[in-house]
Amino acid sequence: METGRVICRRYLLRRLIKQGPFCTVYQGLDQVLQRPVAVKAVPPSQVSVYRTALRMTAQFSHPHIVGLYDLVGEGDQFYVVQEYVEGEDFAALLQRQLSPLEVIELGSQLCQALVYAASGTRRVCHGDLTPSAILRDRQGFLRVNNFALPSDLAYFNAWSVVGAAGIVLSDQELPWGQASEGRLDDDTRAVGLLLYQLLAGRPAGATSVEPPPDGRLRFLRAIPPELCDLVARAIMRDHPQHINRPEALYMELKALGEALETAVPASVAVGAPAVEESAVARPFTPAPLLPETDGQSLPSLPGGEGGRRLSSFASSTPSAGLHPGSALELSPASPTVADSSLKVTPAQPQAPVYPYAGTPPSTHFRPEAEPGQEQQQIPFLLLLVCGLVIFACFFALGFFLSTLLLH
Numbered sequence: 076m077e078t079g080r081v082i083c084r085r086y087l088l089r090r091l092i093k094q095g096p097f098c099t100v101y102q103g104l105d106q107v108l109q110r111p112v113a114v115k116a117v118p119p120s121q122v123s124v125y126r127t128a129l130r131m132t133a134q135f136s137h138p139h140i141v142g143l144y145d146l147v148g149e150g151d152q153f154y155v156v157q158e159y160v161e162g163e164d165f166a167a168l169l170q171r172q173l174s175p176l177e178v179i180e181l182g183s184q185l186c187q188a189l190v191y192a193a194s195g196t197r198r199v200c201h202g203d204l205t206p207s208a209i210l211r212d213r214q215g216f217l218r219v220n221n222f223a224l225p226s227d228l229a230y231f232n233a234w235s236v237v238g239a240a241g242i243v244l245s246d247q248e249l250p251w252g253q254a255s256e257g258r259l260d261d262d263t264r265a266v267g268l269l270l271y272q273l274l275a276g277r278p279a280g281a282t283s284v285e286p287p288p289d290g291r292l293r294f295l296r297a298i299p300p301e302l303c304d305l306v307a308r309a310i311m312r313d314h315p316q317h318i319n320r321p322e323a324l325y326m327e328l329k330a331l332g333e334a335l336e337t338a339v340p341a342s343v344a345v346g347a348p349a350v351e352e353s354a355v356a357r358p359f360t361p362a363p364l365l366p367e368t369d370g371q372s373l374p375s376l377p378g379g380e381g382g383r384r385l386s387s388f389a390s391s392t393p394s395a396g397l398h399p400g401s402a403l404e405l406s407p408a409s410p411t412v413a414d415s416s417l418k419v420t421p422a423q424p425q426a427p428v429y430p431y432a433g434t435p436p437s438t439h440f441r442p443e444a445e446p447g448q449e450q451q452q453i454p455f456l457l458l459l460v461c462g463l464v465i466f467a468c469f470f471a472l473g474f475f476l477s478t479l480l481l482h
Contacts, residue, residue, distance in 0.1 A: 081106070082154055083147045086114055095207070097121050097225075102159060105144075111159040112144060122153045124251070128223040129155065131199050131252050132192075139188040141210070141220040160218050165206035165269070166282035173273055175302050179332040182270045184217040185209075186325035189262050192222060193254050193321065199223055200258035202244075202251055204265035205230045206272070206283070223252025234268055236290045238311030260312070260319040267309030267324075274298050274306065299338075301331055 078088050078101065085107055092100040092113065098121065103114040117125050129146055136142070145156035173181070185204075192199045201208070201222050208221040226244055235243045245257025272284040274294050287293060292310070294303045305327055309318045318324045 082114065082149055086112060086145075086147075086154070086156060088114060098125075098155075103156070105156075111161070113141075113157045113159045115155040115157065117153040117155060119151055119153070124225060125153065125155060127250070128252060131197075131223045135192065135197070135222070137188060137191045139184045139217055139219055140191070140222070141218050157220075160210045160212050162210055162212040162218075165209040165272075168209075168211060168273060169277065169282055169284065170280060175274070175297075175299055176332060176335060178270055178273045179302065179328050179335070181211070181217050181273070182266060183325055183328045183332070185219065185266050185269065186321045186328065188217075188219040189266070189321035190325065193259060193262075198254040199252050200254045201262050201265070202226050202258060204262055204269070206269065209269065225251055231265075234286045236286050236288065237268075237271075237292060238264075238290070238307075238313065240312035242312060256319075259321065263309055263319055263321050263324050264312070266321065267306050267318075270306050271310060274302070299335060301334070305331060 078090055080088050082088065082103075085105060087104045087106055088101045089104060090102050092102050094100075098118070099116040101114045101116070103112045104110075105112050115125075126146075129143065133143055141160060142158035143155070144158065145154075147154045147156065168181075189201060189204075191197075192201065199222060201219070203221050203224050203226045204219070205227050207227075208219060210218045210220065212218060228244070231243050242257075245261050246253075246255045249255060249258070271292055271294075275284050276293055276295050277284055292303070292307055294306075305318075305324075308314050308316050309324055311317060312319075318327065
């Protein structure tokens with residue numbers, strides 16, 4: 076299909092945005108309302124799938140969800156007309172090296188979109204929350220697209236090496252988008268994977284992050300340990316404090332953002348991977364509280380599920396509030412590592428280690444003395460002792476001489 080064509084005597088196709096495996100996306104112009112739109116050209120084989128998804132999401136109205144405008148057909152071709160979001164895609168976000176607070180805010184916005192879709196009478200899970208479904212507009216708001224469409228099995232299979240616990244996707248026998256506890260867990264884990272990719276070490280200019288072959292999460296050294304732990308809990312299904320609901324992840328992200336907003340940044344070890352923006356706290360506006368829709372409160376967490384330890388993030392320092400049972404480790408000059416097997420590897424000397432349950436709170440994150448600090452104290456003590464000895468010698472000599480002179 077060539078640009079310049081007018082569909083249904085209304086939508087002018089201006090330029091090609093993306094050629095995907097299931098549809099082609101154009102930037103268009105609604106000539107009636109004179110506004111930019113995004114037009115998806117869907118092949119006949121996918122028409123029924125898109126029709127079902129659009130029926131489930133046609134009434135969505137949320138600041139973090141891409142809006143649906145129209146559904147038209149021309150000949151044997153099917154077109155979905157959506158809100159055009161001017162901004163940047165996930166690949167552009169990867170190149171920005173976002174600060175921890177910015178990543179927390181983006182994660183909060185993702186969770187708000189998921190909670191809205193799954194709450195009230197909607198009961199819709201996303202199911203395909205991959206980098207291709209994420210956009211950020213010029214105002215800094217994250218926008219989620221592609222609700223209730225078939226999951227990208229290749230993407231989730233590739234990332235199953237990290238904490239999937241043998242479950243790539245849950246409840247695959249259900250219709251796409253239909254909510255279930257397993258799919259809420261899938262969507263929460265998908266948010267964790269996206270946040271990890273924004274926090275992981277990668278070459279400059281990289282537009283994607285590959286799954287770690289050994290299944291270990293590696294964060295940049297400048298990332299606060301609490302954020303590493305929180306992302307790992309969302310990703311690893313077999314983590315003792317696994318977070319399996321979007322609303323629980325939202326509440327913990329919000330609490331952590333508030334704690335880190337006024338935190339004193341920790342110094343980065345010499346030789347650590349460099350980042351363009353450090354973890355220095357910057358002005359942060361917490362995301363609004365999760366909405367209540369259709370007169371119903373948000374679904375509450377069943378007893379014993381993740382997201383219960385909000386009080387542990389009440390400290391104002393980045394080292395406070397670490398969760399017992401974590402499987403993360405920081406080494407002095409290497410990326411942070413989280414092992415999906417939940418086994419803590421031996422710590423490097425002077426490296427803070429995430430504790431298991433039962434570790435006294437006072438030892439959760441105790442900073443060690445800087446290298447060379449003890450060596451600096453020894454010369455000072457020697458000088459002090461030598462000075463006292465010399466003073467005593469001169470005093471004795473003076474006393475002896477004065478005695479001789481007087482006699």
